[in-house]
Amino acid sequence: MKKLFYSQKLAPYFFVLPFILSFLLFFLYPVFSTILMSFQKILPGEVTFIGFKNYQRLLNPQFYTALSISARYTFWTCAILIPLPMILAVFLDSKNMPGRNLFRATLFVPILTSTIVxxxxxxxxxxxxxxxFxxxxxxxxxxxxxxxxRDKNVMIFIMVLLCCWRWMGVNILYYLSGLQAIPKELYEAADIDGAGAFSKFRHITFPLLKPVTIYVLTISIYAGFRMFEESYVYWTTRSPGNIGLTIVVYLYRKAFQENDMGFGSAIGMVLLVIVLIVNTIQLTLTGALKKEVS
Incomplete structure (x- = not known):
């Protein structure tokens, strides 16, 4: 038994065993359970297999509204939380920026605040x-x-505003990390050639920050479609005219408020497929998948 624990061949498996167990228990098992439940009608003490009826029920105006609002929310959060943090990170990385450490701390503080608060x-x-106010x-x-x-014309604005206020500092931190990895010799060579600040940003900073941008875009798409808290704190799932109805809010309403777990599971599976498709498209367009294949 002692030789088993001190075996060099088995030692790596012992180290990764906690991760494997947690992955199987908290990720893989729930995914398979959700897939199974999406084909069932679940009532207290009664589970009935109903085939694709839950997916057929998704063809309704409420789901289309939720999908539209989630897509618009994701678009605007990506449009703001990628270019703006990149520009702010460039300024905060400059040694000529006064009080840059204070600004870094100030911009990061919001993420430490609870979404509900x-x-x-x-x-x-x-x-x-x-x-x-x-x-x-x-x-x-x-x-x-x-x-x-109550105004459907500004509801996206107030949800996006809360999201940007909370996550701006995190994305700035990502870009600051990417800026630290850029060799300073490139900027020195550009200075010798007489390149200006905009030219250095265009030809050095922006291209070399592409991996960070792809990562931030990927997690922003995921976070946008799974958004729940920003809508919940404003309307607690019952917004007037469904102006704050997102896909996850719709899932929460059906699965937990109306106790329709089968239909809620179908919504979750469709959401998973949508996020996978959107991220696959953007990773292909940005060239990330091509590099992985090559």
């Missing part, structure tokens, strides 16, 4: 009363107050 503050910020600013500027949480 931050969302509650944002909900008060965008209250319906004229005395709410956002409306008081609009009134002082001569505009009319807005019912922020």
């Amino acid at each position: 931050a969302g509650t503050i944002f909900r008060l910020f965008f209250g319906e009363m004229d005395t709410a 956002a409306n008081s600013v609009l009134i002082s500027l001569g505009f009319e107050s807005i019912k922020w949480l």
Whole structure:
């Protein structure tokens, strides 16, 4: 028995065993259970196999609304949380930037705040009363107050705003790490050639940050489609006219509030397929998959 534990051939397997067990228990088993439940009608004490009926039920206006809102939310978060953190990271990485360490810490603090706590503050910020901060600013500027949480034209704005406030610092940190990996000799050579700041960013910084950009884009697409907290803290799953209905909110409503676990599992599986397809397309377009294959 002692030789078994001290075996050099078996030692690596003992080290990876905790990960394998946790992967099987908390990832692989739930995935297979979800696939199975998506073909079932689940009631208390009764489970019935119903084939593809749960997937057929997805062809309804509510699901299309949830898919549309999730897609729009994902688009705008990616459009903001990729270029802006990259530019801010370049400024914060510059030695000529005054107080850059203070700005780094300040921008990273929001991610340490709970989404529920931050969302509650944002909900008060965008209250319906004229005395709410956002409306008081609009009134002082001569505009009319807005019912922020009831207006479908601004609902994406307030959800994206909360997301950007929380995750901006994390993406800046990713880009700062990428900037540290760029050889300084390239910038020195560019200075000798008389290249300006914009030219160095275009021909050195931006191309060499491509791996970081692909990673941030990949996780942003995943986070966008799985968004739940930003909508929940504003409307607690019952938004007027379904203006805050995302795919995960729709899943939560059906699976846990209406106890339709089979239909909820079908929504989850479709969401998984959508995210895989979208990320596969963007990884192909950015050339990440081609490099892996070669």
